[in-house]
Amino acid sequence: MHVAMIGTGYVGLVSGTCFSEFGVDVVCVDKDRAKIEKLEQGVMPIYEPGLDDLVAKNVREGRLSFTADLSRAVKKADAVFIAVGTPTRRGDGHADLSYVYTAAKEIAAAMDGYTVVVTKSTVPVGTGDEVERIIREARPDAQFDVVSNPEFLREGSAISDFTHPDRVVIGTHSPRAQEVMRALYRPLHLIETPILFTSRTTSELIKYAANTFLATKISFINEVADLCEKVGADVQDVAKGIGLDGRIGKKFLHAGPGYGGSCFPKDTLALAHTARDIGVPLRIVETVIDINTKRKKAMAERVIAACGGSVAGKTIAVLGVAFKPNTDDMRDSPSLDILPQLQANGATVRAYDPEAMREAKALLPDVVWCDGTYETMEGADALVIITEWNQFRGLDFERVKALLRAPVLVDLRNIYNPDEMVRAGFDYHCIGRPLPLLHGEGK
Template identity: 75%
Template sequence: MRIAMIGTGYVGLVSGACFSEFGVEVVCVDKDESKIERLLRGEIPIYEPGLDKLVTSNAEAGRLSFTTDLKEAVKGADAVFIAVGTPTRRGGGHADLSYVYAAAREIAEAMDGYTVVVTKSTVPVGTGREVERVIRETRPDAEFDVVSNPEFLREGSAINDFMRPDRVVIGAETDRAREVMRTLYRPLFLIETPILFTSLETSELTKYAANTFLAAKITFINEMADLCEKVGADVHDVAKGIGLDGRIGKKFLHPGPGYGGSCFPKDTLALVQTARDSGAPLRIIETVVDINAKRKRQMADRIVEFCGGSMQGKTVAILGLTFKPNTDDMRDSPSLDIVPALIDAGATVRAYDPEGMDEAKKHLDGVVYCSGAYEAMDGADALVILTEWNEFRSLNLTRVKSLLKEPAMVDLRNIYDPKQMADQGFRYQCVGRPLRKAD
């Protein structure tokens, strides 16, 4: 079986590499010549654990290739996946679908037989129908079906999520299209992965419903953490107490500075706009969006207050800049709001991130970038943990104390235990847990 993957961003590259691991012949296409040249040299443009080895092994086996020639890639393909970006449009929350429709037109011009055109990009309800219309308008004689197959990949564990998913959702409305998709996903049938076949609209909405529900869950536990601080409760115990309820589940109940990344921020906005346009506004998700935006600024204010109410002449060490560990993705990371707010308040910011420094430099000016965690905290007035990378979980606290002007830490990911920090003599602040004063 042969497929073309249009777009070598996060979704396209991971999906293409994983399909090739299944034994499918995959051609990944991108207009960015420099990106394709890097991939042909074996260089991976994104950080995702294990992806470099997966790409290299399948390229060497001849199952995975890269090109800028869309026409040649689509020619003879059983299925063509659209995996291009759908960023938030300027001036509103709608998803920008221009790249999707442009890809659809090019695919239409290149098809030379029956082809299943699959939208892998996250797209609003109705996009599949419009893709179908675009292709039909461009090539009235084309023989094709449009399918929706949303991705549910978590950055940092995307390969495992693809190979052993909770489920696969496929919006396909002809037997022929369903059979092509069944053949593609046959390896997952063998491990009894639930495969849900639906209509196009249902599949498209399922992706948004999943992401916005998780965003709401994160927002809920963040607000609960604020209440815990007021009443003296421990949000971790509250999370465990409700998470053990099978109807709720324990995942996404960890408090922090707010959600970020490539999916939750833009998908919540896009669903809010779709709902408003459809005359069925989603008040819960509108509130989630508002609360999350405000929370990041509140975290900056919390750091300022912790530092005595003024940042003038203060130096802050920031550990972690990406929106989550095991990725170099800076999109909508809390650091993009928190760090500039601290600099605007007069602080000098020294920062370190294991994988996100190059990306961070494109977005954050005025930061002193350091080569390691301990270098960042050398001479700082306070240490702030923004991203819970593993290497930050077991810092040498004796060394940390010796480097900081005073033993002061704001832990926005609750990596450390308040009692341990008090016993070590730290002035310590976390999220939603009772604190002990240092002796």
């Protein structure tokens, strides 16, 4: 079995590498020759735990290669995956499908014999129909099927998610295409992974519906956290109490500064705009988007309040700027709203992230970037935790207090126990949890 993976971004590189681990001959294609050269040298364009080793292993064993020559890769392929970016289009919130359609045209020109063309990129309902139209118009006599096969990879856990998924969704009614896709995913049959065959449009909608539902859970628990703060309840206990209900589930019920990343922000926007355009507005989704946008902006106000109502002339130490741990992805991270707002209110921001600083420096050029966790705190008037990297979960409290000008800690991820923090002498602020009476302002 031969596969061409068009695009070496997050989805393409992880998917292509994991297919090669299954024993498939995979060629990953990208127009960026410099990127291809780095990949051939073992330099990863993204941070994903374990990916560099898995790439090196499969390159060494001859199952994985990289090229800028799309035509050569497609001619040999039984299946060609389109795994290019579909960012939010400026101005209207729709997904930008220009990269997908360009790939379709180039695939059409290069196909040789029956080929399954698979949209792995997250695309709105109907995109597969347009991809098929583009290819058919360019190659009327070509033998091919267009299949939808959405990805469900969590950044930081992508390899495990691909090799041990909850399910595989494949959108096609073509028996011949189904046979090819079954062969590709046959290794997952051994671990009894459910493989759901649907129509192409249904498959496309499943991806958007899944991400939007998870985003809804996040926005829901964040609003519940705000209510908890007003009535003196504990949002973590509320989340546990409702999460034990099998109909609800415990995942994505962690209160915090709002969702970010490469999927939820753009996918909720795209689904809302698509639904509105066809006259079936999804009001819940629109509300989720609004809640999340306002929440990220409100987090800076929490920091300002913790600092006595003003950060003018103060230094704020920030731990973590990526949208989640175990990734270097800065897309729509809450830090992109919080840090500039603190700076606009007169604060100097010192920050550290284990993996995301290279990208963050370009996005937040006025931040003072530090080389380590404790260096960030030196002389700061408050410490803010935005991303819950493991190395931030066991801080030396005495060392932290010695480095800070004032023992103010704003924990936007609820890493620490409020009672322990107050006993340790901190002016501790968290999300949706009551603070001990001796906290003073937390009464």
